[in-house]
Amino acid sequence: MPRTEFYEIAVKRGYYGVSESGLFGKKDNVRKYWEDIFIKQAIQPAIERILEHKDKIRVVDLGCGSGEGLELLTHIPPNSPVKTANKEFVITEGDIEIYKGIDISPAMVEQGKQNYARLAHAEFVQADLSEGFPLLNDDPYEIYFSSYASLSHLGYTELEHLTQQIFSHISGRGYMVFDLHGRYSPEWPKYWTKDCYSPLPYTMAYLLPPQEQAPERLKWFDVTCYSGSELSELIESAAKAAGKKGKIITMQDRSIFVGRHMDTSLFKKQKHQIRAEVNRLFERDYRERMNGLSLDIDYLQDVKDVNCPAWTRIFDYYNLWQTVVNMLQALINADNAEVKRIIESSCEKLTDELKMLAWLYRNADRFPAINFWASVMGPQVACVLRNLEFSLPQGLGCGHGLFCIVEIEK
Numbered sequence: 001m002p003r004t005e006f007y008e009i010a011v012k013r014g015y016y017g018v019s020e021s022g023l024f025g026k027k028d029n030v031r032k033y034w035e036d037i038f039i040k041q042a043i044q045p046a047i048e049r050i051l052e053h054k055d056k057i058r059v060v061d062l063g064c065g066s067g068e069g070l071e072l073l074t075h076i077p078p079n080s081p082v083k084t085a086n087k088e089f090v091i092t093e094g095d096i097e098i099y100k101g102i103d104i105s106p107a108m109v110e111q112g113k114q115n116y117a118r119l120a121h122a123e124f125v126q127a128d129l130s131e132g133f134p135l136l137n138d139d140p141y142e143i144y145f146s147s148y149a150s151l152s153h154l155g156y157t158e159l160e161h162l163t164q165q166i167f168s169h170i171s172g173r174g175y176m177v178f179d180l181h182g183r184y185s186p187e188w189p190k191y192w193t194k195d196c197y198s199p200l201p202y203t204m205a206y207l208l209p210p211q212e213q214a215p216e217r218l219k220w221f222d223v224t225c226y227s228g229s230e231l232s233e234l235i236e237s238a239a240k241a242a243g244k245k246g247k248i249i250t251m252q253d254r255s256i257f258v259g260r261h262m263d264t265s266l267f268k269k270q271k272h273q274i275r276a277e278v279n280r281l282f283e284r285d286y287r288e289r290m291n292g293l294s295l296d297i298d299y300l301q302d303v304k305d306v307n308c309p310a311w312t313r314i315f316d317y318y319n320l321w322q323t324v325v326n327m328l329q330a331l332i333n334a335d336n337a338e339v340k341r342i343i344e345s346s347c348e349k350l351t352d353e354l355k356m357l358a359w360l361y362r363n364a365d366r367f368p369a370i371n372f373w374a375s376v377m378g379p380q381v382a383c384v385l386r387n388l389e390f391s392l393p394q395g396l397g398c399g400h401g402l403f404c405i406v407e408i409e410k
Contacts, residue, residue: 004104004105004106004107004108005219005221022279022283023276023279023280023283024279025207026207028275028279029278029279029281029282029283030255030258030275030278030279030282032282033282033379033382033383033386034255034258034278034282034382034386035148035254035255035258035401036072037386038252038254038255038386038389038390038403039072039147039179039254039403040072040075040076040077041390042250042252042403042405043073043076043143043145043175043177043405044076044079044090045249046143046175046249046405046407047073047076047090047091047143048079048090050142050143050173050175051090051091051095054142055095056095056096056097057091057095057096057097057142057143058096058097058098058139058140058141058142058143059073059096059098059099059100059141059142059143059145060099060100060101060102060135060138060141060143060144060145061099061100061101061102061145061146061147062102062129062144062145062146062150062151062162063102063103063104063129063146063150063151063153064101064102064103064108064112064124064150065101065103065105065108065112065148065150066108066111066112066115067099067101067111067112067115067116067122067124068147069099069101069145069146069147070093070096070099070101070116070119070122072147073091073096073099073143073145074089074091074092074093074095074096075089076089076090076091077089077090078090093119093121096121097121098121098123099119099121099122099123100122100123100124100125100135100138100141101122101123101124101125102124102125102126102127102129102134102135103124103125103126103127104126104127104128104129104153105126106126109124109125109126110124112124129151129154129158129162130153130154130155130158130162132161132162132165133162133165133166133169135169136165136169138169140169140170140171140172140174141169141170141174142173142174142175143174143175143177144166144170144174144175144176144177145177146177146178146179147177147179148179148401149179149180149181149223149401150179151178151179151180152180152181152223152224152225152226153221153222153223153224154224155197155199155224156196156197156224156230156234159224159234160234160237160238163176163234163235163238164237164238164241164242165242167238167239167241167242167244167246167408168242168243168244170244170408172409172410173407173408173409174407174408175249175405175406175407175408176405176406176408177403177404177405177406178231178235178402178403178404178405178406179254179401179402179403179404180224180225180226180231180401180402180404181202181223181224181225181226181400181401181402182225182226182227182253182395182396182397182398182399182400182401182402183195183196183225183226183227183230183397184227184306184307184310184311184314184396184397184398185225185256185259185261185397185398185399185400186256186257186259186262186268186297186300186314186398187259187260187261187262187267187268187400188200188225188261188267188268189267189268189299189300189302189303190267190268191225191267192303192306192307192310193303193306194225195230196224196225196226196227196230196231196234198224199222199223199224200222200223200224200225201220201221201222202220202221202222202223203218203219203220203221203266204219204260205218205264205266206260206261206263206264213264213266215266218266225397226397226402227307227310227396227397227402228251228394228395228396228397228402230397231251231397231402231404232248232251235248235404235406239406239408244408244409244410245408245409245410246406246407246408247406247407247408247409248404248405248406249405249406249407250403250404250405251394251395251402251403251404252390252392252394252395252399252402252403252404253313253389253392253395253396253397253398253399253401253402253403254389254399254400254401254402254403255389255399255400255401256314256317256389256398256399256400257274257295257317257318257321258274258275258278258400259275259399259400259401260275260400261400262274262275263275263276268299269299270296270297270299272295272296273292274292274293274295276292277289277292277293278293278382278385280292280378281293281378281379281381281382282378282379282382283374283378284371284374284375284379285371285374286373286374286378287371287373287374288328288332288373288377288378290325290328290329290332293321293325293328294322294325295318295321295322297314297315297318300314300315307396309396310396310397310398311398313392313393313396313398314398316392317388317389317392320347320349320350320388321385321388323342323346323350323354324350324353324354324357324381324384324385324388326338326342327339327342327343327354327357327358328357328361328381330342331357331358331361331362339358342354343355343358349388349391350388353384353387353388356380356384357377357380357381357384360376360377360380361377364376364377
């Protein structure tokens with residue numbers, strides 16, 4: 001199908017307007033409190049480094065959709081809220097000299113213009129990034145931003161060409177942000193044996209009501225998925241061709257177990273409700289429901305030998321995740337001996353988190369909340385699971401997203 005057809009439909013249905021997050025939809029709680037936070041935390045050091053030398057920042061958003069990148073970049077909390085009590089965000093809209101969004105979809109571009117009509121420095125351009133970087137005549141930008149797999153719509157050679165042109169366009173120091181689909185996600189084991197040169201069928205069925213998610217009724221389009229090594233090779237090749245020095249300052253796997261398609265069976269036999277359950281944890285209206293947080297990923301045994309490091313990374317994270325779930329169940333059952341055993345046998349990175357959760361649960365009466373679990377405990381559990389993912393070593397491509405920031409210098 002044409003690249004933009006699904007998005008034209010999605011815009012007409014209102015999925016890309018400015019709306020609140022929640023239990024379902026494009027801007028659900030996982031998107032807002034897990035995935036957006038992941039991006040904000042990763043890009044914060046680069047923005048702070050730019051601000052050491054400039055008062056205002058020039059940003060181009062590659063595959064901007066309806067401009068959510070602008071909202072995301074201007075709502076990054078300071079690293080030290082105690083020292084910056086009077087500063088809510090690292091940069092605000094007033095700190096951006098220009099934000100220019102590029103998207104192939106005319107409907108997306110028009111929606112972006114409507115969403116940010118109040119901002120004179122926000123511009124939206126319709127262009128096809130598969131044909132290269134369309135702003136070569138513009139002054140250089142400090143941040144060449146992408147998010148939520150927008151660049152996975154390009155083929156490998158198209159992305160390599162675009163990256164080379166952007167690296168060449170950067171003057172002095174600049175940053176390019178990649179956010180691509182990871183090839184070794186537990187969402188699509190059928191794709192593990194492919195490579196980054198293979199276009200892979202993909203669908204955004206998760207935006208549709210369940211009754212409309214039958215495979216034969218869905219709109220499909222091709223995407224490219226990457227391993228960490230494949231993306232590193234692309235970056236190195238593009239930097240060499242551009243005559244620039246490229247330094248990867250972060251490469252991380254995002255949404256390993258809360259990726260959108262964990263809760264569908266479109267790419268695997270096993271259907272989960274993990275994202276739905278984590279959405280409930282972040283929601284302030286729901287009590288505990290621990291059974292849905294337990295994972296069954298035995299179906300990945302069939303692809304263990306395809307990439308052992310990625311498989312091991314997934315199962316290491318699975319063990320951390322399941323330890324948190326098991327301890328919570330022990331707390332709910334008032335099994336103090338089991339709580340003690342789990343804490344004492346946990347790895348170093350998890351011990352303090354488990355102690356904190358146990359203290360919260362046992363001191364619920366100290367909190368002036370009508371619904372302690374929904375207001376305090378549930379969100380903290382979700383944050384622990386999220387932060388465990390944040391703490392994993394360099395990305396291998398085993399999450400829904402492979403997030404990477406490259407610093408470019410002459």
